[in-house]
Amino acid sequence: MRNGAIIAVIALVLLAPAFPASENTQDVSVLITGFVPFDKWEVNPSQLIAEELNGEEIGNAHIIGMVLPVDFNESFEMVKKAMHTYEPSVVIALGLDGYSRFICIEKIGVNLKREEGWQLSRIEKDGPFLYFSSIPTGDITQEIRGAGIPARQSFFAGIYACNFILYRLMDYIHEQHLNISAGFIHVPPLSSQTPYGMELRTMVEAVRIAITESMKH
Ligand code: PCA
Numbered sequence: 001m002r003n004g005a006i007i008a009v010i011a012l013v014l015l016a017p018a019f020p021a022s023e024n025t026q027d028v029s030v031l032i033t034g035f036v037p038f039d040k041w042e043v044n045p046s047q048l049i050a051e052e053l054n055g056e057e058i059g060n061a062h063i064i065g066m067v068l069p070v071d072f073n074e075s076f077e078m079v080k081k082a083m084h085t086y087e088p089s090v091v092i093a094l095g096l097d098g099y100s101r102f103i104c105i106e107k108i109g110v111n112l113k114r115e116e117g118w119q120l121s122r123i124e125k126d127g128p129f130l131y132f133s134s135i136p137t138g139d140i141t142q143e144i145r146g147a148g149i150p151a152r153q154s155f156f157a158g159i160y161a162c163n164f165i166l167y168r169l170m171d172y173i174h175e176q177h178l179n180i181s182a183g184f185i186h187v188p189p190l191s192s193q194t195p196y197g198m199e200l201r202t203m204v205e206a207v208r209i210a211i212t213e214s215m216k217h
Contacts, residue, residue, distance in 0.1 A: 031088040038070040046094035095162035097186035101196040104154035104186040109167035131170035133183030135214040
């Protein structure tokens with residue numbers, strides 16, 4: 001009897017990983033952020049994408065879309081709070097690159113920011129010069145292109161709010177040892193904004209692909 005009980009416990013322990021509890025299949029969350037309009041851009045497509053994806057289910061992930069102010073510290077504080085509230089396994093921040101005609105999957109965040117009057121300073125005084133994003137940028141680029149959407153990997157996210165959020169995100173994840181894949185995607189303007197722009201639904205589709213690929217890692 002005693003031996004039987006021990007064998008049963010051992011069998012349960014060994015078999016458990018093969019039969020994950022069914023409640024575990026829906027509780028992954030993905031945080032997608034966009035920015036409000038800035039400079040001459042009266043509409044920021046990254047905001048519209050985050051709003052559109054908010055509440056959507058992709059695979060077994062629940063998407064949380066949020067919109068950030070174009071303010072260095074305030075934007076990152078909001079992301080940090082959301083990471084603690086929702087405990088996402090993937091965070092992808094989005095922003096507008098007004099001069100691009102591609103979806104740009106950013107690979108690198110640099111430790112530089114542009115202040116008022118084009119003054120340059122470090123984001124983190126003693127931080128590393130760069131961080132790599134931890135979403136699979138190559139696979140994402142390939143899959144988005146495979147869907148017929150113009151996309152490329154980019155190795156410079158600029159020195160403004162978008163690069164800042166990418167750098168701070170990677171720095172925080174690194175410092176806190178969080179198990180989160182994170183990265184940044186720049187989108188072009190909407191086709192209603194410039195002749196070289198892209199339709200909103202195409203951009204939303206590209207970000208869905210990025211989420212799917214990021215969840216595989
Ligand atoms: N694009 C800017 C900031 C906000 C946005 O959407 C950038 O590329 O830094």
